[in-house]
Amino acid sequence: MCSVLRSQQTHKLEATAGPSFLFRMSVVLLLVLTSSGLSVSSMSMFREYHHMKTPKTWAEAQRYCREAYADLATVETQHENNNLQRAIQKNGRFAWIGLHDDVFRWKWTMGDEDFNYDHKNWKDDGPKNLNSSESCVVMTNKGVWRDEICEKERPSVCFYEPGPSKYILVETMMTWQKAKEYCRSRYTDLVRVRNARENEEINQMLRRNAWIGLHRDLWSPWSDQSPTNFTNWNEGQPDNSGPNMTSCAAVNTSTGKWWDVDCEEEHEFICQTLIPPRTRFVLRFQSEADLTDPDIQQQILEQLQAKLEEAHELTELKLRWIQADEQTFHKKQKKKQGSASRAGD
Known part of the structure; x- marks a missing residue:
């Protein structure tokens, strides 16, 4: 180990982790091999996409991708969408990606519980999910439930745990989100309906439709449980509504735009694998050695390598020197005596 540091040289290392990927990080480190404080930043994985040509249903494609790769494709950013476009073969066909709209998975805001199917009171065997936009629920003045656009303004029913009356009708017109915030700030939460008795008790308070605490997430999450922060729908999409809801997403391989398609149709599909980002270490050594x-x-x-393996369990890390500007090493010129600046500043 080096303990006396006098001369300074600048070099580059290439670090390879495992059989198929490189680390690249644009940082400058002062490396003293005797130090115990050497660290490597945690880095997000990036996605590599694989176009599968054998037609399958969405569920079959998901199962195949999870067994052979990592999962059906997730696209969280425009950059990833650009990578997806480069990976697919533009044949004009649909190819499944890992986004679907589970129109039957509802939750209560109070406790975020999954919907209790022991008691359901949908109007006309709903929900309808008109134009893929209805993800919040009202109780009508007839006591039945109906899914609606969350941005509509309605009265609401709050639940009040310690109160003599558990149900509080709020006549102020609010969106579903505002109603939830109001109920949580003044009472316990938007109301939860667990049985026919509770349904009837709440219904007796209503003169018009009012928000209750049942809701769902539209087109979220992805198959790998990533949140839906980015979409690339074709104009007019998604429009999965009615009794035969087409609630799985496919990319048009020619246009790159997404469509909602019947999940039981058979189409090509895109799988993904997760790859650590390529990172470059620029290391500054100070040593009296040649x-x-x-x-x-x-x-x-x-x-x-021993230090990295010991401190960070990077057992697959492989290091090697790489050529830079026709030379492996560049020795710095000695500063003239009296120079105000220090080497490496």
């Missing part, structure tokens, strides 16, 4: 000596180079690599 760093152009191959033996010294190898010693540095072995010491650095």
